[in-house]
Amino acid sequence: MTAVIETRGLTKRYRGGQLAVDGLDLTVPAGSVYGYLGPNGSGKTTTIRMLMGLIEPTSGTATVLGEPMPQSARTVLPRVGALIEGPALYGFLSGRDNLLRYDAADPTADPATRSRRVAAALDRVGLTGAAGKKAKAYSLGMKQRLGLAAALLQPRGLLVLDEPTNGLDPQGMREIRALVRELAADGTTVFLSSHLLDEIEQLCTHVAVMAQGRLLTQGPVAELAARARGRLSVLTPDTARAARLLVSLGVAGVTVEDGSRGEGGGRVTAEPPGEGTELSDLNAALVEEGVRVRGFGVERASLEDAFVALTGEGFDVAG
Known part of the structure; x- marks a missing residue:
């Protein structure tokens, strides 16, 4: 069976x-x-x-x-x-x-x-x-x-x-x-x-x-x-500047999480860039504009990401 x-x-x-x-x-x-x-x-x-x-x-x-x-x-x-x-x-x-x-x-x-x-x-x-x-x-x-x-x-x-x-x-x-x-x-x-x-x-x-x-x-x-795409994550004490720059570069879904993260400061997340845009280019653009990047990468998609992608909404995710 x-x-x-x-x-x-x-x-x-x-x-x-x-x-x-x-x-x-x-x-x-x-x-x-x-x-x-x-x-x-x-x-x-x-x-x-x-x-x-x-x-x-x-x-x-x-x-x-x-x-x-x-x-x-x-x-x-x-x-x-x-x-x-x-x-x-x-x-x-x-x-x-x-x-x-x-x-x-x-x-x-x-x-x-x-x-x-x-x-x-x-x-x-x-x-x-x-x-x-x-x-x-x-x-x-x-x-x-x-x-x-x-x-x-x-x-x-x-x-x-x-x-x-x-x-x-x-x-x-x-x-x-x-x-x-x-x-x-x-x-x-x-x-x-x-x-x-x-x-x-x-x-x-x-x-x-x-x-x-x-x-x-x-x-x-x-x-x-x-199946769900992960989130681009930028750890930086310059969250506002990083967010504005990512938006100006056409990156979608930019959100800011201020708060203490050790030397990294806050975090900016966004949807990963589409085809034709390299992650390394985004990182370089942030550095060239004087944004202090303490961490940069795409986080693995979670079950929550998959659920939101399927339904367009979230619900209680407490453990």
């Missing part, structure tokens, strides 16, 4: 005519960490709900682990771990007891080893010390961890995570990222939806970019970033 998830023309239109997902063609390779990227409201969660058989598509098809969904939900879902729109927890039960209930609901789970599995899952997400605490007293980040623990009670061929670092502090986010890398190294395919560009770029091998319910592109992260 080369594709763990595959959709063709997958569409969801809600009552009133709202088109949430429009003709989606996804291919998620086995063994990948696949980032499903898009602003809030772009159709990511609706897609996941269709893949997991929670809602019916209006049209199109979806297969998960080689089986059609939602028709094969009974055979597919026991092989999938999922955390969608935050965990559903019993607030009056402890974290441990919540996991015991989740495990008991799995017809494939061996009751004889249940306590051991629950303890291992709690330890894996860093909740052993809070296992006896009632879930209603958990913070948002702790609830997110507990939901992830529930998804990890059994070995899974596919792990589906919808905004997995939601509510976590920076340390918690790093721990969850490390856990996802560990699971991927063990051979689990991870399908991870997020609106955080930094998260996708750090974790994922492949990415799909969504906007307003439509798929804009998909493929390896490195290839997507490579």
Whole structure:
């Protein structure tokens, strides 16, 4: 099996005519960490709900682990771990007891080893010390961890995570990222939806970019970033003069970032020059005009650059 998830023309239109997902063609390779990227409201969660058989598509098809969904939900879902729109927890039960209930609901789970599995899952997400605490007293980040623990009670061929670092502090986010890398190294395919560009770029091998319910592109992260042009960067204490000169030379997209950068001072960025203009000529022109150039070059394009090039806009890129 080369594709763990595959959709063709997958569409969801809600009552009133709202088109949430429009003709989606996804291919998620086995063994990948696949980032499903898009602003809030772009159709990511609706897609996941269709893949997991929670809602019916209006049209199109979806297969998960080689089986059609939602028709094969009974055979597919026991092989999938999922955390969608935050965990559903019993607030009056402890974290441990919540996991015991989740495990008991799995017809494939061996009751004889249940306590051991629950303890291992709690330890894996860093909740052993809070296992006896009632879930209603958990913070948002702790609830997110507990939901992830529930998804990890059994070995899974596919792990589906919808905004997995939601509510976590920076340390918690790093721990969850490390856990996802560990699971991927063990051979689990991870399908991870997020609106955080930094998260996708750090974790994922492949990415799909969504906007307003439509798929804009998909493929390896490195290839997507490579399609975008990098930014020309000039480190100089003479930012205003450098910017004016670059504009006069026809360089587009000139912006100034003042502030302390050691001896370099501020920074001027711009779109790389087109054909017929050499970077060395721009550097020479700056020096000839007396601009003190401390650093000069074209920075590698990032996933953010690629997203902006595709959509013409940006969104939350915090990590």
